[in-house]
Amino acid sequence: MSLVSTDQAKADTQKYDLVFAWDKDLNSVLDYKEELETLFEPDISKHLKIVKRDNQYGVIYDCNASLQAILKVIVKHGAVLQEAGLDQAFAVQDKGYHELFNVSYGYGPNLDAMKKNYQVIYTYLGKSVGKDLYIEQDEKENYMLVYRRNGDRSSTLVVAKRHGRLLRKKGIKTTITEELNNQVVYGESTYLHGEEEIQPASKNEEIAVLPTITAQQTPSLVVLRPEKLKVAIHGNAAKALTPEAIAPVTKPPKTTAELSKASSSHIEKKIERYIKQLRKKGKIRGDEKTGWMVYDLNRDISLVDINADQTFQAASMIKPFLALAFFHEVRQGRLIYGPESRRKMEAMIQRSSNSATNWVMRQIGGPATCQRLLTRHYSNLFKQLHIVEYIPQGGRTYRNKALPSDYIRFLRALWNKELPNSKEIRRLMSLPGRDRLYYGTPIPQGTLVYNKTGTTAHLCGDMGILAPKTKNSERFPYAIVGIIERSSRPSNYKQWMQSRGGVIRQVSTLVYEDLKKKHTLR
Numbered sequence: 001m002s003l004v005s006t007d008q009a010k011a012d013t014q015k016y017d018l019v020f021a022w023d024k025d026l027n028s029v030l031d032y033k034e035e036l037e038t039l040f041e042p043d044i045s046k047h048l049k050i051v052k053r054d055n056q057y058g059v060i061y062d063c064n065a066s067l068q069a070i071l072k073v074i075v076k077h078g079a080v081l082q083e084a085g086l087d088q089a090f091a092v093q094d095k096g097y098h099e100l101f102n103v104s105y106g107y108g109p110n111l112d113a114m115k116k117n118y119q120v121i122y123t124y125l126g127k128s129v130g131k132d133l134y135i136e137q138d139e140k141e142n143y144m145l146v147y148r149r150n151g152d153r154s155s156t157l158v159v160a161k162r163h164g165r166l167l168r169k170k171g172i173k174t175t176i177t178e179e180l181n182n183q184v185v186y187g188e189s190t191y192l193h194g195e196e197e198i199q200p201a202s203k204n205e206e207i208a209v210l211p212t213i214t215a216q217q218t219p220s221l222v223v224l225r226p227e228k229l230k231v232a233i234h235g236n237a238a239k240a241l242t243p244e245a246i247a248p249v250t251k252p253p254k255t256t257a258e259l260s261k262a263s264s265s266h267i268e269k270k271i272e273r274y275i276k277q278l279r280k281k282g283k284i285r286g287d288e289k290t291g292w293m294v295y296d297l298n299r300d301i302s303l304v305d306i307n308a309d310q311t312f313q314a315a316s317m318i319k320p321f322l323a324l325a326f327f328h329e330v331r332q333g334r335l336i337y338g339p340e341s342r343r344k345m346e347a348m349i350q351r352s353s354n355s356a357t358n359w360v361m362r363q364i365g366g367p368a369t370c371q372r373l374l375t376r377h378y379s380n381l382f383k384q385l386h387i388v389e390y391i392p393q394g395g396r397t398y399r400n401k402a403l404p405s406d407y408i409r410f411l412r413a414l415w416n417k418e419l420p421n422s423k424e425i426r427r428l429m430s431l432p433g434r435d436r437l438y439y440g441t442p443i444p445q446g447t448l449v450y451n452k453t454g455t456t457a458h459l460c461g462d463m464g465i466l467a468p469k470t471k472n473s474e475r476f477p478y479a480i481v482g483i484i485e486r487s488s489r490p491s492n493y494k495q496w497m498q499s500r501g502g503v504i505r506q507v508s509t510l511v512y513e514d515l516k517k518k519h520t521l522r
Helices: 006-013 026-039 067-084 111-125 153-170 188-193 266-280 315-331 339-349 354-364 367-377 404-415 422-430 493-519
Strands: 016-023 048-053 056-065 090-093 101-108 133-137 143-151 175-178 183-186 221-224 246-249 288-296 301-306 448-455 459-467 478-486
Touching: 016 026, 016 067, 026 048, 026 056, 026 067, 026 493, 056 067, 067 090, 101 111, 101 153, 111 133, 111 143, 111 153, 111 183, 111 188, 143 153, 153 175, 188 422, 188 448, 266 288, 266 301, 266 493, 288 404, 315 339, 315 354, 315 367, 315 404, 315 422, 315 448, 315 459, 339 354, 339 422, 354 367, 404 422, 404 459, 404 478, 422 448, 459 493, 478 493
Parallel strands: none
Antiparallel strands: 016 056, 016 090, 048 056, 101 143, 101 175, 133 143, 133 183, 221 246, 288 301, 288 478, 448 459, 459 478
């Protein structure tokens, strides 16, 4: 008869979670969680949670495993983290910290009803709540309208009761709910765009844009009416269609490759001084190069042009270009944009999913086909684009490259609606998420944001369009690109990513403050 020690028996009954990081700054932890979500498949990333212990926040994989099981998880995840250059995770007993809570204003299957309540709450409770107001979707495909407060239970309950009293006349009840890392489907950025700008296809609707079948005419853009579309589909390719399903659409104009440059730019000099100061203080190393561009989309003129034509790693900033390649193939009739491809596209842009990105590339024909398609048909946009690899396991994508000016030409064409399905690409790039151009800056709420970040162990960047309002309630759109690339991997990836992300946010702030003075922005 074998005897099991008391310590061993106790260890067998204890439960453990996996901790990726602890930090006093909640925003830093949220940034890190978002980066981790790009590395793991959805069945893992959806279980990443933010918790609090004393005065620190942590990112954990909530697995409640035995000691023996958690050690296997550490080994399995350790390979992914090492490949990406991130710090190793470690086990911690499932105690001593608490979950974070949000205020909830309703739960159910009706998204339209949630959007109506969103508008009421945003208007009634103001922008201080509105900036963190989201509609989430859970695993059961139900929706929940929440104020992402990320607070402890007791203080969040106090806020929920106060909001409940304020919203009682509107027929909206409140409660609290645990932060579960659900997918965000609607937030301030999408709300501000208006329904005509953000409404995607219905869940069961297939959308395709194909050329007219007329030998005597030059192919033009067409829209297929889903109720008349009769196609034999293999994968995502359309094999046949009926002529009555076709309706012509005006072909967009070609955009020019030239970017006009302002004769002198005060803000460019200010950014150069800021970067020099950081280098002097050792906050940007000698082996790090930076690229910055700012483009006034109203006047069609470049305001900042620093290393704009130097090649940088693209990282995840390549993903909107892949969306363009996909929609080009949709327009040509070789692909269909339906529910599956829409989900993959949203995962690629909003959540920066690498597996979804590789799926999109495979539909187009692979990296080489994406490269060939974009440089052939959009050579006016891309001057030094290199798409040569799928996103490797662990997210270490270092070989795909582009110029800062490539992003600006793309963003200008996107803003001017000169690209295939520009409206949908803009919707995708406006989906709620953390960024380095607006989030964490003093740029006012109500600013439209379209962006895509990029992060590896060698690069930290963001590219996008910001459109704040003037005092006359008009939009002032400008495109901005910020990239910091280093030749060697940092010893502390998390710290480096947070620091360089802060630099990009500060440059974005400098740009906004300069434009605010000159163009009476709010």
